[in-house]
Amino acid sequence: MIALDSTDHALLRALQQDATQSAGALGRALGLSQPAAWRRIRRLEESGIIARRRVVLDAERLGFGVTVFLGVKLATKGRVSLEDFERAVTAIPEVQTVEHILGLYDYRLRVVARDIADFERVLRRRVMTLPGVGSVEANVLLSEERRPGPL
Amino acid sequence: MLDDLDRRILRHLQADPSRPAADLAEAAGTTPAVLSRRLARMTETAVLKGQEAVIDWRALGFSVEVSLRVTLDKTNPRAFDEFIAAAREVPEVLEIQTFLGRVDVRLSVIARDITHYQHIWRERLLTLPHIADIEALMHVARIKSKEGLPV
Numbered sequence: 001m002i003a004l005d006s007t008d009h010a011l012l013r014a015l016q017q018d019a020t021q022s023a024g025a026l027g028r029a030l031g032l033s034q035p036a037a038w039r040r041i042r043r044l045e046e047s048g049i050i051a052r053r054r055v056v057l058d059a060e061r062l063g064f065g066v067t068v069f070l071g072v073k074l075a076t077k078g079r080v081s082l083e084d085f086e087r088a089v090t091a092i093p094e095v096q097t098v099e100h101i102l103g104l105y106d107y108r109l110r111v112v113a114r115d116i117a118d119f120e121r122v123l124r125r126r127v128m129t130l131p132g133v134g135s136v137e138a139n140v141l142l143s144e145e146r147r148p149g150p151l
Numbered sequence: 152m153l154d155d156l157d158r159r160i161l162r163h164l165q166a167d168p169s170r171p172a173a174d175l176a177e178a179a180g181t182t183p184a185v186l187s188r189r190l191a192r193m194t195e196t197a198v199l200k201g202q203e204a205v206i207d208w209r210a211l212g213f214s215v216e217v218s219l220r221v222t223l224d225k226t227n228p229r230a231f232d233e234f235i236a237a238a239r240e241v242p243e244v245l246e247i248q249t250f251l252g253r254v255d256v257r258l259s260v261i262a263r264d265i266t267h268y269q270h271i272w273r274e275r276l277l278t279l280p281h282i283a284d285i286e287a288l289m290h291v292a293r294i295k296s297k298e299g300l301p302v
Binding site for chain 2: 004012015016017020048050051053061064089090095097108139140141142144149
């Protein structure tokens with residue numbers, strides 16, 4: 001693991017807000033030369049600390065009015081059924097994220113839909129028909145905020 | 152409103168946000184000049200809100216990730232606001248989501264290890280105001296995490 005100083009932390013915070021900023025602009029804001037800022041960003045990317053970039057879209061303006069988190073419990077377990085389930089669930093376009101968790105249920109899915117009727121269609125036709133699905137709990141997302149984290 | 156070209160551009164951009172403009176134009180079946188006009192228009196209408204760097208907290212030494220599902224004491228009308236304001240003060244909280252369903256609020260929390268988590272849990276999380284019930288789910292793995300919208 002590489003050691004980060006406060007300048008690296010400031011760079012990470014800035015890039016979490018806006019990843020399209022140039023090394024020159026970031027350097028000016030933090031009192032670094034353009035090449036020095038570029039080298040630091042490059043190091044953060046190469047070490048995997050900056051995993052990737054995410055395009056931020058306005059889901060509502062694109063017609064996706066509903067986000068639902070589904071807690072899925074599998075009915076049958078065993079390595080094969082987990083793999084089948086994971087492969088099938090990952091292929092559903094409306095399923096944005098799939099997390100394997102320990103606790104009340106086995107997987108948490110983040111599902112987007114145009115409206116509640118569209119969500120019902122995704123749930124009935126796509127999710128409930130997945131291999132091995134047992135019980136499903138749904139929670140409709142009302143609001144969401146991301147925090148910068150311990151930087 | 153968006154047309155098919157806009158949607159194609161967004162699909163390719165979501166799949167690889169850092170690809171050069173010329174590549175993106177070619178993949179979407181248009182010219183760089185048209186691409187740049189379309190991106191500018193989608194930015195102006197706030198469909199496209201920008202790009203964020205995604206940090207891999209594991210690479211920074213945070214190996215534990217827990218999802219806390221919280222039910223609040225709804226007899227207090229300020230419960231949501233006060234709980235969320237207090238949760239924002241905990242640096243290890245990465246996400247705050249509110250729901251309609253069995254769960255009121257979900258916090259995504261990271262820690263360096265189980266000992267560190269135990270400390271945050273006792274000192275910072277159990278002390279958050281208006282908690283009626285709280286349950287913790289441990290993350291095992293992310294199976295799908297791109298969070299793209301099926302535009």
